[in-house]
Amino acid sequence: MAKKNMSMFVACFVSSLVLNLFFIINLYVGEDSKLGLSWSKKAAADAEAVAAISCSGHGRAYLDGLVLNEKGFPVCECNSCYGGPDCSEFSPACAVNADGGDPYFLEPFWRQHAASSAVVVAGWHRMGYSYSDHTFISQELERHVRILHSIVGNAVTAGRYIVFGAGSTQLLNAAVNALSTDNSSMPAPIVASIPYYPVYKMQTDIFQSIIFKFEGDASLWKNSTSDATVNVIEFVTSPNNPDGQPNKAVLSGPNAKAIHDHAYYWPHFSPIPTPADEDVMVFTISKLTGHASTRFGWAIIKDKAVYERMIQYMNLNTFGVSRDSQLRALKLLKVVIEGGGREIFEFGYKTMRDRWQKLSETLSKSKRFSLQKIAPQYCSFFHEVRESSPAYAWVKCEREEDRDCNAVLQGANINGREGSMYSAEDRYVRLSLIRSQDDFDLLLQRLNKLMLGEEGAKPL
Amino acid sequence: MAKKNMSMFVACFVSSLVLNLFFIINLYVGEDSKLGLSWSKKAAADAEAVAAISCSGHGRAYLDGLVLNEKGFPVCECNSCYGGPDCSEFSPACAVNADGGDPYFLEPFWRQHAASSAVVVAGWHRMGYSYSDHTFISQELERHVRILHSIVGNAVTAGRYIVFGAGSTQLLNAAVNALSTDNSSMPAPIVASIPYYPVYKMQTDIFQSIIFKFEGDASLWKNSTSDATVNVIEFVTSPNNPDGQPNKAVLSGPNAKAIHDHAYYWPHFSPIPTPADEDVMVFTISKLTGHASTRFGWAIIKDKAVYERMIQYMNLNTFGVSRDSQLRALKLLKVVIEGGGREIFEFGYKTMRDRWQKLSETLSKSKRFSLQKIAPQYCSFFHEVRESSPAYAWVKCEREEDRDCNAVLQGANINGREGSMYSAEDRYVRLSLIRSQDDFDLLLQRLNKLMLGEEGAKPL
Structure with missing residues (x-):
């Protein structure tokens, strides 16, 4: 019995040794093949090392960031008003950035x-x-753009042509160029409704073209679209930048052509009542993802000749691109x-709606400032009526003497963008709500402080 | 003694079991941390799986390739004249692509x-x-561009400004725009020496500008650069596309401005006698890496005002970009x-020189075709005199009746690019030597066959 036990014991020991041998061989020989990774491992490790650099939740390091420290690692790039090697130093006197349209509000979604x-x-x-079809447009990507629109329901793509551009930016002039008439008696007037994207x-x-010329306010051209020799080209931004309104073209007639800039026509910022179905529509991932x-955008085009001119x-x-x-x-x-897009759009809408509510509440404490009003609408994506959640606040200084509203806010350490940039009065200022949570929180804090001052100074 | 042996045995067994346990825990818990990889693993595995798709050495699959098969994997994209699901099917009757400038000759370098x-x-x-400095230009990348030029010795960058563009393509018009004079009496004439890049x-x-206009052959404008009201802008391509010649500007004088396109001024294609030091120089990674x-290129600019116009x-x-x-x-x-750039430039030069020698040898078998001659020069990068290794063969059909040289080659199943594309006679044809080894081998084979026919048809 002792001998039998001993044999079993030895067998167990041998098994244990064999198992260890297996693990050891596996450790030194099989690791790469087990994970299936070889040449990509170094790049992956580099990217993860940079991602792991601590920037105190107030910034991030990038693979292509400046390399200043002795370790050869890129330095933290901090949210505005934060600084120091790990973005932990807050500068209380610093002006908050509510100016730029950097869409950092979606950064947490991508980290998740x-x-x-x-x-x-x-x-x-x-x-x-x-690509394999001898074009510069990825068929796989075009297919996904079409799927995206069918899921969101914000644009008709069936039977339409698609052109890619470096953001919507490059596509704007490609469309202007394509809609302008060669050899016409005068350059095509390019117009837009005030306030418009500068x-x-x-x-x-900058293109100083023979065939088109910027002429400003669209409403001045309402009676000029019957001239059969020249197209009048209207930029229609819907929802509008800066004020979030669901704009429509103001010009009509056979020679009125419109470029519909739908950069903000996503459930983050706007209810989606119906799929847009205009002749020339421009979209971009800048405000979507x-x-x-x-720098990636696309245009959806009805007319083949316009499409071909844009491609050229x-x-x-x-x-x-x-x-x-x-x-x-x-x-x-x-x-x-x-998952049908619900995750990103719920994240985006929730973030933007929350910011809008907080901002509205804060500004409602005084009559010195007013905010644009955007009517709630039924959203066919969320299957319910949705309240507004715009990308920007279009703030008006209501006091007669506050003609320079941006200067008023700058007095409270808030940098917005003056109304005249959008060809409107400087009584207006645009505040960006799509930046980082740090930027928004600080904006709100500064506005609240300003309102408190208002409360003290004037009876409500 | 037996008891002592038994104790040692038990101790060994326990140690072995502990080691087993360690390995097992490590297997199920510690794998990620051992490699330091977490979120990047899936993307890395996806990329390696696509890279591992077999395309028989005559093609490659890409992450963004068309997905046609049921497995959901992208399909092989084959070199010209190869087909089938794994690029193993050769089409003997197919025309070889010696037309496009796709720089696949460097693909093996990057695989290595x-x-x-x-x-x-x-x-x-x-x-x-x-970026963190509020520009659209990565400082780290700009720093590396300057290091690159100092290593290669092909351009002076000290005290110069650098502008990035989508390849050299976008920079060409940015430079034209910047060098043209606003409010001048006439559009700036844009000229180039024949043969020139179309x-x-x-x-x-396509830009139909008020301030510049393409006017063709530079030599016709030699006496027109004294007009002080307008700049004449000359594209100088050096080495030249299509013929590889080390071109110089033909225009001079205070109103002659030049845009030096140095896309091919790298040791792959040309000796580097001295660093280029012109006012406006354009480079691109397309023909470098x-x-x-x-779509990445850069311009090196002497004048601050020109630089600022290009940036705008x-x-x-x-x-x-x-x-x-x-x-x-x-x-x-x-x-x-x-390693000072030696590895890629030795690979590139060796490949291009080998192709040029083989092509020269083949075409020398008959007097029906002639090739451009490029003088050897001292190369300060390789520290020796280097023979020519151009990107393209600029082939001339010498027979009176062979006015359409591309048609002659098409008869032998070779697709080149006709001379008239470069504003030259169609007696010339450009053959691309920078494509895949498959394309070059097939081109050589077809040319050899054509030469054999020549030998049979005519006494040498």
């Missing part, structure tokens, strides 16, 4: 979806100029589309 | 440097519009710069 949204680009990834004018002006820096423009301007941007946009859209 | 050239992009990587004309034409699809153009045209492209370009330039 780190595994599904990362992209690994091999060194030899797609080196040639074109890039429309600045971009149109928040990846402004990827894109090809000669830049040989199409960076294929690296297209690869990343594809990955991001896949995440957006997962 | 897979670990150092891969990039992992986190979902939240750099979402805002600008995009100069096509791009200049071979990443045409990344880039900002309003596209809000700068895709930050994803800049991230990838940074990684690629780091690999190029490693």
